[in-house]
Amino acid sequence: MIKVRPDADASFDESTFEGSLLATEKAALHLGKTAVWIEVPILQSRFIELAANCGFVFHHAEGDQASLCKWIDTEHTSRIPCFATHQVGVGAVVINLSSNQILCVRELRKNYRPYKLPTGLAELGEDLDQAVVREVLEETGINTVFEGILGVRHTHNIQFGRSDLFFVCRLSPLLDNDGSLPEPVPQSGEIEDACWLSVDEYRDMVNSDDDNVRHPMMQRIMDLVDQGADHDIQRTVLSSVVPGRKSSPLYHTPLTK
């Protein structure tokens, strides 16, 4: 693949751009390349229109740059990979064992149920354990320790037409220096209420006969909670076989041997 940056070469003015693009395409074909890529800074977007006239399409764009591509291998169908397809959400089951209480919030928006878990989106490059600890701290002011994963939900056609993988994690709250359970502080502008609810009260809610209150996924998650953390999906860090790539977490069921 060949990258062309309009701003990197003075010869890319509007009058000569299409000619240069066609010459690049011809050279790429001659070299056995299968696709041509162009990166265009947003302030030179007039080149995007010109490239589109030559058969280029948007591959992706973010901030101040767009990446366009054109598949030029007429003998095979395009192998250009799709851009990212998923966002990753995290949900936090934070239970204080000694008082049998679960940390709950009510958001200012999107309340499908009276109380819900602290949730949020993982940021680009963030590990799941980092993301869920950060979200709990932001939404409730409670510091926690990641213990394991209880379940992963897969949904499609979420915002911007992409898909969502939602990891429900088990966490332990960190107690104050005097051993007491800290009071949650709801995040300003985002969270209407944050509180410790009795686990029994929460379980009654998700198991309710009322279709407007019950929560089938959280019913299952609470069954998994009751099994104990030893049964949760565990986080292990393993080295990669790809040259230069860092070690990565692998999540799997407990090994009994």
Next chain:
Amino acid sequence: MIKVRPDADASFDESTFEGSLLATEKAALHLGKTAVWIEVPILQSRFIELAANCGFVFHHAEGDQASLCKWIDTEHTSRIPCFATHQVGVGAVVINLSSNQILCVRELRKNYRPYKLPTGLAELGEDLDQAVVREVLEETGINTVFEGILGVRHTHNIQFGRSDLFFVCRLSPLLDNDGSLPEPVPQSGEIEDACWLSVDEYRDMVNSDDDNVRHPMMQRIMDLVDQGADHDIQRTVLSSVVPGRKSSPLYHTPLTK
């Protein structure tokens, strides 16, 4: 959020675009909106440059359309969510129990080890079980049944700077009508070799003392394989509490009660 499509309104010609955009922004602020969005067809990309001059940036783009946004609420930091952050990969552990053989491939590109599992990327909107069955069929011609998930690896800074969630799945091969194990057929142009390898031979390979042959993640996965499918992460379909949203699969460890 307000969407403006330059092609939807004849008043959006280049000479009046900036004025119309500023008027829209003012109206949006007046309505208490926090952001303005513009969708621009690729063949009208000259409007992108004009919008960038008014403070808009690319949010995302694909095919023949770009979406730009501008956060206009000066009292709060931007809550515009990032576009998709992840691609989803699938790997297939296809073991024929009666012959104790595992389905392996060697790709034409990216061979970090002599043999590897059939792998690939889930397409947009595809469930994990659909994706892994499709990839095995494409790469080897073998029909399979999804059984469960053995592990999930999370890596960052993969192609286009995004992250990757790689789900290693356990599958059973479908036998021919006469009960025999079908011969794999390597995918033309992608796969150099596809074959049934003895599970013992494969395990010796991933457990090798040779750093160029051993595979730490697959060592762990083979330990999980040996535990038996009853211990794998299971797929359950549960209804959603979000109005209008379809049921979604939830993946979790087996419930023992």
